[in-house]
Amino acid sequence: MARVKLSEYAAKSILQKEGLLTDWKGMRVSAQTSAEAITAHFGPDPKLVVKVDQGIKQRGKRGLLKVGVTPAELVAFVHATPAYSSFLAEALIPHDAKNEHYLSLERVRGGFQLLYSPHGGIEVEERWGEMTKLTLKFPIYNSQSANNANSRISNSQLSALLSQQSSLLSQLTEVMNQYDWAFLEINPLVIQPDGTIHILDGAVLVDDVSTICRTDSLTHDGLIIPQARHPAEAVVAKLQANTPASLKLTMLNPDGSLWMLLSGGGASIVLADEAADMGYGAELANYGEYSGNPSREDVAAYTKTVVEAMLQSKAPRKALIIAGGVANFTDIYQTLLGVIDGLRPETQKLNDTHIKVLIRRGGPYQKKGLAHIEKFLGNSGILHEIHDHTYPLTDIVRDAISHLSL
Amino acid sequence: MNTHLISQTRDKKSHPTLLIGVHMPVIQSMLDFDYLSGKKATDIVGIINGKRGFVKVFWGAREMMLPTYVNQQGFVKAHPETLIEWIVNVLSARRAVAEVEHALHLFPSLQGGVVFAEGVPERQSLTLSEDVNAKGALIIGPATVGLLIPGVLKLGPIAGVDPTLWESIDITEGGDTAVISASGGMTGELISLVYQSGRKVSFALSYGGDRWPIYTPMDAFLLAEDDPDTKTIVYYGELGGSDEYELIELVKQKKITKKIVAHIAGTVGEIFPESPQFGHAKAKAHMEKEKASAKRAAMREAGIITTQTFSEVGERLKAMKN
Numbered sequence: 238m239a240r241v242k243l244s245e246y247a248a249k250s251i252l253q254k255e256g257l258l259t260d261w262k263g264m265r266v267s268a269q270t271s272a273e274a275i276t277a278h279f280g281p282d283p284k285l286v287v288k289v290d291q292g293i294k295q296r297g298k299r300g301l302l303k304v305g306v307t308p309a310e311l312v313a314f315v316h317a318t319p320a321y322s323s324f325l326a327e328a329l330i331p332h333d334a335k336n337e338h339y340l341s342l343e344r345v346r347g348g349f350q351l352l353y354s355p356h357g358g359i360e361v362e363e364r365w366g367e368m369t370k371l372t373l374k375f376p377i378y379n380s381q382s383a384n385n386a387n388s389r390i391s392n393s394q395l396s397a398l399l400s401q402q403s404s405l406l407s408q409l410t411e412v413m414n415q416y417d418w419a420f421l422e423i424n425p426l427v428i429q430p431d432g433t434i435h436i437l438d439g440a441v442l443v444d445d446v447s448t449i450c451r452t453d454s455l456t457h458d459g460l461i462i463p464q465a466r467h468p469a470e471a472v473v474a475k476l477q478a479n480t481p482a483s484l485k486l487t488m489l490n491p492d493g494s495l496w497m498l499l500s501g502g503g504a505s506i507v508l509a510d511e512a513a514d515m516g517y518g519a520e521l522a523n524y525g526e527y528s529g530n531p532s533r534e535d536v537a538a539y540t541k542t543v544v545e546a547m548l549q550s551k552a553p554r555k556a557l558i559i560a561g562g563v564a565n566f567t568d569i570y571q572t573l574l575g576v577i578d579g580l581r582p583e584t585q586k587l588n589d590t591h592i593k594v595l596i597r598r599g600g601p602y603q604k605k606g607l608a609h610i611e612k613f614l615g616n617s618g619i620l621h622e623i624h625d626h627t628y629p630l631t632d633i634v635r636d637a638i639s640h641l642s643l
Numbered sequence: 644m645n646t647h648l649i650s651q652t653r654d655k656k657s658h659p660t661l662l663i664g665v666h667m668p669v670i671q672s673m674l675d676f677d678y679l680s681g682k683k684a685t686d687i688v689g690i691i692n693g694k695r696g697f698v699k700v701f702w703g704a705r706e707m708m709l710p711t712y713v714n715q716q717g718f719v720k721a722h723p724e725t726l727i728e729w730i731v732n733v734l735s736a737r738r739a740v741a742e743v744e745h746a747l748h749l750f751p752s753l754q755g756g757v758v759f760a761e762g763v764p765e766r767q768s769l770t771l772s773e774d775v776n777a778k779g780a781l782i783i784g785p786a787t788v789g790l791l792i793p794g795v796l797k798l799g800p801i802a803g804v805d806p807t808l809w810e811s812i813d814i815t816e817g818g819d820t821a822v823i824s825a826s827g828g829m830t831g832e833l834i835s836l837v838y839q840s841g842r843k844v845s846f847a848l849s850y851g852g853d854r855w856p857i858y859t860p861m862d863a864f865l866l867a868e869d870d871p872d873t874k875t876i877v878y879y880g881e882l883g884g885s886d887e888y889e890l891i892e893l894v895k896q897k898k899i900t901k902k903i904v905a906h907i908a909g910t911v912g913e914i915f916p917e918s919p920q921f922g923h924a925k926a927k928a929h930m931e932k933e934k935a936s937a938k939r940a941a942m943r944e945a946g947i948i949t950t951q952t953f954s955e956v957g958e959r960l961k962a963m964k965n
Contacts, residue, residue, distance in 0.1 A: 239924030447764040502922025503826025506908040513911040563831030565788045565800040601805035
């Protein structure tokens with residue numbers, strides 16, 4: 238992971254803590270929240286907005302947002318939206334749609350890239366071409382550099398924004414620096430005729446390797462981590478949390494026929510691409526990779542998890558591809574010992590279901606490793622083919638597909 | 644930026660290199676490379692590991708000692724006469740960046756180096772980039788396996804740490820094909836493919852899978868363009884980010900004129916409703932133009948040979964005459 242979504246509640250709480258959004262009074266809401274608790278938070282007879290707060294785009298279009306609700310209606314909306322668990326409630330801010338602007342800031346080389354459109358709101362995608370783009374160079378904390386930026390651009394509305402709102406922009410970029418935000422999108426940004434500003438909907442991506450993710454509780458609790466949708470994903474996520482190596486697994490089709498134990502961030506994409514390019518995308522059961530010299534135990538546990546899931550797949554014919562590029566510093570002998578450890582307990586079932594194991598690996602100590610696993614697979618009677626780094630990388634996917642179509 | 648650095652490095656007799664942090668397989672593979680390349684001595688002049696002493700390594704079949712130092716300042720004090728040209732930084736993300744800043748400051752003779760760590764925060768990489776550019780050094784990474792100039796210089800685990808692999812890829816002798824790659828594993832794969840195609844590598848550079856590589860793929864292309872030995876460039880890129888669009892600009896402006904064979908991985912990401920995050924930090928399409936298919940189409944339109952499948956890379960290399 239790299240850039241991770243932050244909940245809108247956390248993002249706005251941080252902005253408030255840093256002196257922006259002084260009047261904001263958001264509340265986190267779930268199916269357990271009562272109308273009374275909402276009234277207690279906002280005061281009597283509030284007019285509210287409720288929205289799903291799980292990092293989903295285009296909430297307006299998808300019906301995941303409701304405007305102008307009473308506490309009772311808000312609770313009813315939450316209960317009528319059972320696919321989601323986390324909501325944000327806010328006071329409704331009456332405004333004219335023509336005062337809705339779009340603003341985003343993204344960390345780029347040399348500064349922040351600013352995108353601005355005077356036509357924000359729900360239809361912004363349709364009018365994307367009217368967006369003004371500008372790179373704000375570091376540092377942009379003084380009004381002089383904002384003025385310099387001003388003179389370089391022709392869009393009068395953006396110049397107006399930059400000159401009137403230079404403090405807003407510098408405050409926002411300061412928060413982005415302080416909290417390691419990589420991206421901030423405000424749509425709509427409401428600028429009332431009297432100059433008052435409201436951030437109605439905000440989306441933030443935070444750099445998840447920054448220390449802020451560990452040290453700031455608002456950030457830490459607000460990270461939107463995709464939930465494991467399959468028990469195997471949960472097992473691998475747990476393994477990942479306890480090793481310096483990289484272990485990733487995403488289940489695509491639990492009843493798929495093409496299963497993969499892939500190594501390396503690059504080769505794993507190339508191999509999965511090949512399956513998709515050959516029209517077997519729907520048959521891909523999983524995507525994932527292990528790399529960074531994982532220990533024999535890590536590889537064994539990872540292998541076992543994938544093999545167990547594979548044995549449950551209802552596909553009539555199945556293949557397991559164990560492949561990767563030419564490793565630089567991963568010990569292939571240790572890796573393949575781990576693979577053997579993971580396969581061994583299921584030898585009988587692998588035999589009974591005629592699953593073919595196809596291996597293509599290269600890297601340090603490959604000769605010893607490949608000889609070892611060849612012996613194991615041969616002795617246990619599992620269908621297999623084994624290749625070293627001289628075998629074209631993606632041919633192993635073609636071989637697996639021909640086993641499936643036999 | 645010095646785009647003539649590769650040929651200048653080839654012309655030099657020695658390349659004093661300091662290891663920052665200890666990764667024994669990497670260190671030993673650099674010694675093996677120096678030995679097999681026929682150098683009289685290793686280019687590694689010392690290892691920074693927090694204490695004064697020695698570590699045992701092999702020079703060919705013979706055991707030898709490499710000196711270790713408390714920190715970089717300690718090395719400078721002990722050897723003020725040694726002009727360090729390269730650093731290999733194998734420290735974790737938490738400490739890696741500060742040590743590169745130190746090296747930039749301490750060694751005016753520094754040509755460049757390698758940052759091995761994964762997980763360096765974006766903001767730190769970007770700040771370091773500005774400092775590195777101000778000095779004009781070639782710092783590769785973060786999250787890279789390094790730089791290889793066959794027979795001349797091996798910085799990091801690039802081309803592997805097991806010399807038995809070098810029986811099929813003779814990395815002690817240079818050729819005419821440059822390898823530029825986002826992925827460490829795919830760098831090894833491409834080096835191997837180049838040799839299988841009957842070619843040899845002029846240099847290989849893995850700029851790393853992070854969103855903000857300090858040495859960008861564009862820098863690497865300009866390096867290849869100005870390297871007289873390089874005739875062809877093999878490039879491996881992925882979905883995510885917009886580097887390839889800058890490359891297209893360089894090609895259009897005729898700043899890159901050498902033959903390119905490119906493969907952009909990640910079309911599989913497009914069978915998902917929302918692009919998944921793949922292994923490398925940058926490997927996620929947040930926008931339409933970051934998709935692998937969009938990049939491939941734009942590159943083809945600019946006349947860059949962009950392969951449809953990975954196996955086509957080897958075929959193209961074999962078929963191409965220089």
